[in-house]
Amino acid sequence: MILARTLIFGFPLLFAAVAAWAVRESRHNRANRSDGVVVMLSQGAPVLNPYLPATEVEQEIADLVHEPLIRLGSDGTLQPGLAEFWRWTQDVTCWFADETAAKKAHELLQAQIGETNRWAEWHLSSVRVMENRLLLSFTEPNSAGVRQAFEVVAGLELKPVVFWRIERRTPLRQSWDRFMAESSQARLIQRVWFDGANACEIVVAGDSHQLLEDLHRFLDTGTNQPAAINPMAEVGALSEPVLDLDIRPGQRWHDGTPATAEDAKATLEFLRANDWSLPNREALSNIQTLEAQNNGSRLHVSFRRRQGTALCMLVNLPVLPAAWLRGHPAAQESDFTQHAPPGAGTHRISARDTRLLLLTPVQMDKAMPRFLFNFSASPLMTQIGVRTHAADLVWPAADRTHLEQLRFTPPRQRLVVLWNTRHDVLKHERCREALTLATDLDELIRALPGRLGRADASLFAPSLWFSTRAKSQPFQLEQARQILAEAGWPRDVTGIARSPERPFRFTLLVPGGDVLHTRAADLLVAQWRRLGAEVKIEHVPDARALSLRLHEHRFDAVLLDQRFEVSWDQLPWWHSSQAKTGGSNFCGINDPQTDLLLEALSAEFDPEQVPKRVRELEARLLPMHPLLTLFTTHDEAAAMPTLHEQGPTSGPVSAWTLQSLTVPTKNTQPAPALKLQLRSRDEEQDVLRSERPAAPVIKIQLRLPE
Numbered sequence: 001m002i003l004a005r006t007l008i009f010g011f012p013l014l015f016a017a018v019a020a021w022a023v024r025e026s027r028h029n030r031a032n033r034s035d036g037v038v039v040m041l042s043q044g045a046p047v048l049n050p051y052l053p054a055t056e057v058e059q060e061i062a063d064l065v066h067e068p069l070i071r072l073g074s075d076g077t078l079q080p081g082l083a084e085f086w087r088w089t090q091d092v093t094c095w096f097a098d099e100t101a102a103k104k105a106h107e108l109l110q111a112q113i114g115e116t117n118r119w120a121e122w123h124l125s126s127v128r129v130m131e132n133r134l135l136l137s138f139t140e141p142n143s144a145g146v147r148q149a150f151e152v153v154a155g156l157e158l159k160p161v162v163f164w165r166i167e168r169r170t171p172l173r174q175s176w177d178r179f180m181a182e183s184s185q186a187r188l189i190q191r192v193w194f195d196g197a198n199a200c201e202i203v204v205a206g207d208s209h210q211l212l213e214d215l216h217r218f219l220d221t222g223t224n225q226p227a228a229i230n231p232m233a234e235v236g237a238l239s240e241p242v243l244d245l246d247i248r249p250g251q252r253w254h255d256g257t258p259a260t261a262e263d264a265k266a267t268l269e270f271l272r273a274n275d276w277s278l279p280n281r282e283a284l285s286n287i288q289t290l291e292a293q294n295n296g297s298r299l300h301v302s303f304r305r306r307q308g309t310a311l312c313m314l315v316n317l318p319v320l321p322a323a324w325l326r327g328h329p330a331a332q333e334s335d336f337t338q339h340a341p342p343g344a345g346t347h348r349i350s351a352r353d354t355r356l357l358l359l360t361p362v363q364m365d366k367a368m369p370r371f372l373f374n375f376s377a378s379p380l381m382t383q384i385g386v387r388t389h390a391a392d393l394v395w396p397a398a399d400r401t402h403l404e405q406l407r408f409t410p411p412r413q414r415l416v417v418l419w420n421t422r423h424d425v426l427k428h429e430r431c432r433e434a435l436t437l438a439t440d441l442d443e444l445i446r447a448l449p450g451r452l453g454r455a456d457a458s459l460f461a462p463s464l465w466f467s468t469r470a471k472s473q474p475f476q477l478e479q480a481r482q483i484l485a486e487a488g489w490p491r492d493v494t495g496i497a498r499s500p501e502r503p504f505r506f507t508l509l510v511p512g513g514d515v516l517h518t519r520a521a522d523l524l525v526a527q528w529r530r531l532g533a534e535v536k537i538e539h540v541p542d543a544r545a546l547s548l549r550l551h552e553h554r555f556d557a558v559l560l561d562q563r564f565e566v567s568w569d570q571l572p573w574w575h576s577s578q579a580k581t582g583g584s585n586f587c588g589i590n591d592p593q594t595d596l597l598l599e600a601l602s603a604e605f606d607p608e609q610v611p612k613r614v615r616e617l618e619a620r621l622l623p624m625h626p627l628l629t630l631f632t633t634h635d636e637a638a639a640m641p642t643l644h645e646q647g648p649t650s651g652p653v654s655a656w657t658l659q660s661l662t663v664p665t666k667n668t669q670p671a672p673a674l675k676l677q678l679r680s681r682d683e684e685q686d687v688l689r690s691e692r693p694a695a696p697v698i699k700i701q702l703r704l705p706e
Contacts, residue, residue, distance in 0.1 A: 037369045043057070048062065064658060094161075106129045121148075142603070184214075193288065242303075255342045279567070361662075393640070397636050437473055441454060597621075598617065
């Protein structure tokens with residue numbers, strides 16, 4: 001009886017005590033954070049590795065603490081970060097038989113200044129002699145004046161510049177270092193670039209015969225696997241695009257030390273040495289040289305390939321202090337959790353443990369809030385925080401009671417179907433078009449769990465300044481059937497479309513282990529069945545198996561997550577040179593005109609010219625229907641009424657981030673907003689419509705989790 005009474009009265013008292021403690025803690029947190037934002041999260045404390053954020057909130061915390069050289073602005077354009085200015089130039093180096101010939105070439109070029117000043121016409125800024133080398137610097141990365149300048153020195157004997165690739169089945173570095181230290185021929189090698197442990201590419205000026213013999217002597221000693229040394233190209237001079245970035249004066253780390261180009265250089269060298277999966281990783285690997293110039297106020301970067309999108313490598317890429325990187329040369333998870341690096345962002349880490357993170361503004365005189373993150377918050381703590389107005393954000397907003405004021409983060413990826421254009425059925429453009437028209441995206445978004453947004457058909461992220469936001473084709477089943485019939489695929493009595501040779505049948509490859517992928521695939525198969533397509537689903541167990549199937553082109557169609565990147569380079573995905581086995585053009589598109597457009601876009605260095613080139617590319621490629629875009633996925637947070645006046649709410653809801661709360665509210669005309677619609681599994685509400693004509697509206701329909 002005593003035990004029963006204890007249980008009857010004890011549990012309510014215990015619950016009341018816990019609730020009282022939670023209220024006291026919540027109020028204490030609010031009292032200690034004047035004009036701050038309290039965020040309650042169910043996830044555990046993050047590592048805060050700014051290069052490998054595990055969640056959306058970790059990404060946004062890193063954006064507050066760390067500063068990149070170049071930042072992507074809220075309007076999708078490139079904005080200064082640590083770098084105040086940046087510019088592309090071009091260095092061209094040629095080699096002569098001796099220093100006398102190099103000086104003669106220098107004199108001939110100096111004579112071109114004269115009255116007409118051909119240097120200005122050529123965009124030539126300087127010419128320098130260094131032993132038997134002549135270095136010409138041009139102010140334009142694509143200057144046509146390079147050819148004209150070399151016509152002036154054509155009568156002098158130029159040494160050939162040859163590119164070689166060296167490959168071996170075993171690591172090269174040790175043998176290579178010995179060759180460079182001991183061989184007399186090493187002086188002929190002007191550039192070297194390692195492509196992993198077992199391969200490298202070199203640039204040689206002059207006769208390579210004796211050099212190759214020495215290379216084989218050093219590289220083949222002690223191994224039964226001789227190195228393969230093959231020529232790649234021969235040119236008259238070495239042309240290298242150069243990116244100069246001027247560091248903004250007065251920038252400091254949170255520990256008070258100045259931020260300089262040495263820090264940016266150390267960061268890029270650190271990332272090149274890591275194998276982390278980073279956006280625009282290829283551009284990072286193509287860096288030839290890194291220099292800190294002008295007493296640390298300028299970062300000078302030269303690249304081995306002409307790739308205009310190399311600039312995108314630096315966008316939103318956090319820079320860390322060189323001193324911290326020297327102290328943590330092989331930084332692991334524990335380094336970031338126990339010895340977090342100082343940042344240069346708007347907020348610094350003031351307190352941190354396994355349950356709490358406090359960020360305070362660096363410049364207290366500005367109207368910026370503090371951020372208090374409570375991790376591993378239980379449902380009870382979260383509910384009390386909401387009821388007592390001690391919490392401003394609940395992230396993620398999983399509870400239906402938190403759905404009143406949703407804030408959506410920008411989409412980081414979208415789900416697409418990629419077609420294999422080599423397939424017997426899918427090689428027909430009209431068949432791919434019919435499948436697109438037979439896909440009911442609204443039905444998918446209504447039926448699937450999660451926070452999903454209607455994706456456009458553009459090849460690029462919707463938030464970028466050059467995105468066309470090309471409209472997806474609306475669902476039109478009857479038109480799709482008509483297109484299929486006109487293309488020679490009428491439906492038989494069973495409803496399956498058939499040509500004289502074969503039925504409309506293919507397999508959809510689906511990554512395993514993901515509920516969203518699995519359910520989306522089931523719905524797509526059902527929709528395409530109404531068109532007349534007989535589709536079988538095949539699941540692949542892991543990312544490695546999927547990558548192998550894609551690179552070997554062993555698929556008909558595949559459901560993929562396409563992560564958005566800040567880049568305008570689409571050449572790896574659609575160029576015919578990448579359509580061979582092992583290439584990254586999985587779709588197999590092979591179109592010479594598309595190749596030219598891809599090459600021109602990839603080589604474009606001027607961000608202002610990118611939108612025009614993007615429109616030209618999409619006008620050619622999208623009508624071929626190489627892929628079917630389905631929907632974007634969004635993270636969400638529930639905002640309490642206390643937060644409404646602390647940040648701008650007039651912008652697109654899908655573009656909301658913690659960074660937006662640091663910007664004072666401005667009295668501006670509201671921008672076009674997203675129309676939000678909440679739907680539970682048992683509810684079928686009509687789509688909300690605007691009361692008056694307005695700008696084009698994007699719809700995001702929400703499915704509540706079961």
